[in-house]
Amino acid sequence: MPTEPTVSGPTRSLPAGRAAADVLDELRALRQADAPTRGGRTFAYVYDAGLDGLDELAAAAYTAYATVNGLDPTVFPSVARLENDLVGAVAGLLGAPGAQGTFTSGGTESIMLAVKAARDQARAVRGITAPQLVLPSTAHAAFHKAAHYLGLEVVVVPVDPVGFRADADAMAAALTDRTALVVASAPSYAHGVIDPVAEIAGAAARRGVLCHVDACIGGWLLPHLRRAGREVPPFDLSVPGVTSLSVDLHKYGYADKGASVVLYRDAELRRHQYFAHAAWPGYPVVNPTVQGTKSGGLLAQAWAVLQHVGEDGYTALAGRVAEASDRLLAGLREIDGVRVLGEPAAGLVAFTVLDGPAGGAPDLSLLLHLADEMRARGWYLQPQLSFDGLPPNLHLTLTPATVGQVASLVEDLGDALVSARALPPVTVDPGLAELAAGLDPETLGPDEVAAVLAFAGLAGDAGLPDRMAPVLVLLDALPGPLKERLLTEFVGSVFHV
Ligand SMILES: Cc1ncc(COP(=O)(O)O)c(C=O)c1O
Incomplete structure (x- = not known):
């Protein structure tokens, strides 16, 4: 009989040292309690292209560069070559002539850097010393984090409560002489809807304000959806007034986690993102990103995945996401008491449940029971709580691996909703x-x-x-x-x- 690998408890003592195989066994055993990252049943946090060999390619590319330090491209010139290739591909797809960018560790870091660049540009060019960041209420929390870290005042503008898109007029009205940056999402994480980018960016340009498009989740999917024949409104740096954009390759680029790009309209704006320090006795420091020392592995794996999947591969994968989305939306609309929120751009779907099968008001307790019932059936749907009059909902991030799961997902959802309705409502004690x-x-x-x-x-x-x-x-x-x-x-x- 195979023996169960042992999983040790956390300890404050230094390990005595043990065999590599033993260590790896423990890592594998620990994973068993986690949600599955492959197979299309976990609808948040993971992106499964469903392509044979892609995980192995990413792992091999990471390994080839694991020991390379991305801190200094003069010592490791291949890092600059890979980053230029990668950012060049992103700029070709989402940029404008003259656009320049940086490879970062993820959406949060890309956003942090875009906000820093805007803050420093506003100070240098417009003399703004108490900068504001204007956000639709659906903007990702990473912008609040950036403002918190970097000392900007956040101005939150409510979104349209029916379509969940940013209200372009209200955003324009919120711009002041202190606005360093205004943000639009393409699409928003919470509801998967695309903000009116052209209107928001146009209003910003008229006031000389920078405009960032958060395409962290949609930036790699949307252009390929367009190529696959879907209608996608313009949202990138080609839109007049858009001055920076973030896109995560560890989402719909299907790279392993730790891969994103922040792009600027030109080198002059990107310059404000960099940090340089020569007034100390150590080596002269120039850090484009937040990190100093960083493994070349993340860059190499993202580069390798991009090279391998290629334009036609991404277009085919986007088509599969759209197919999953179409099927899921059709299925959800058949279930009594389920209401899809807004018009999802594909990829992300959010729905709420109503307190009666034939209609009514969003029912938080029922919704959360449903999430628990689905979890018991082996699915992870992400609960999102109510906010500022916007209903609580369950969020699903769809991937190509979802396509084959949609029929059983919809069937289980119908069944789980019946079970959830039979449970006593949860109330706060x-x-x-x-x-x-x-x-x-x-x-x-x-x-x-x-x-x-x-x-x-x-x-x-x-x-x-x-x-x-x-x-x-x-x-x-x-x-x-x-x-x-x-x-x-x-x-x-x-x-x-
Ligand atoms: C629209 C959007 N912006 C920013 C982020 C933050 O990205 P990360 O989690 O990679 O830091 C996400 C993550 O889901 C996102 O969907």
Whole structure:
């Protein structure tokens, strides 16, 4: 009988050293508790091209460059060659003549750098010392993070509550003499809808304000969808007024995680992204990105995947995503009480469930029961909570590997919804609501945090509960700052060493 590999508990002691095979066995064993990353049943976080040999190619390319330090292209010139190839391909697809860019570790880093470049350009060119960042309410949280790190004031503009797209007039009205950057998404993560990029960028240009298009998730899919015959509105640097754009190759480029590109309309704007420092006794530093030392492996694997899949390959993959999306939308619209949100551009779908099979209001408890029921059936659909009048929903990121799964997904969804409707609604415990209402996130002590987390079923080392509905219903009911504080504490408790 094969022996079960042992999974050791976390420890504060230094390992004594052991056989490589043993170490790898433990890594494989640890993975068993994770959601599957291949096979098309996990609808967030993972991108499965469903292409034989692609994972092996990425791994081999990573290995070939794992020890190369991307910090210094004068010592490792092949890094510059790979990055120029890669950014050149991105600029060819999404840029304009003269566009220049940088390979980064992901969407968040690309966004961080675009916001830094805009902040520094606004200071240098327009003399802005208290910069603002104007965002539609659906802009990715990474922009709030960038503003937090970089000291910009965020101005949030509500989106159209029916179509979930940014309101171009309201965005234009929010621009001020202090606006360093305005943002549009193509598409937004939450609802998968494309903002009116041309209108937003046009208004920005008229005021001399920079405009970033967050195409992290859509930037590689949309042009290939267009090539596959779908209608896609212009959204890239060819649109007048768009001055920068982010696109993640670790999403619909199907590279392994740690691969994105930020593109600028010209070298003069990109210059503001760089950091250089020569006033210390060590080597002269020029860092285009946040990291200093970085493995050449991530760049090499992204380059290899791009070279291998190629233009026709990406077009075929985009066609499969669109096919999955068409089939899923048709299936969802057949299920009583399910409402698809907005007009998804393909790739991402968000839907809510209504409190009656024939219609009604979005029902958070039912929605979260449905997510739990689906998880019990082996599917991961991502719950998104209500925000500023926008309904709670379940988000699905579709990939080529989804196509073969759509029929069983829709069947299980119908079945799971019947089960969810039969469950008692989840409500927030009045004792907990009372406890939470009296808490000030600014002054919350460790004991109070522990009490709320325990009440919510998230105590200590117990791990996550099987059913997340009770936890998420509570979270949905809490005011934003308290929610953020508790999430911080909760994640801190997960990384408890
Ligand atoms: C539209 C959009 N922007 C930014 C990001 C952040 O990207 P990352 O998670 O790679 O940092 C995402 C991730 O899903 C996204 O969908």
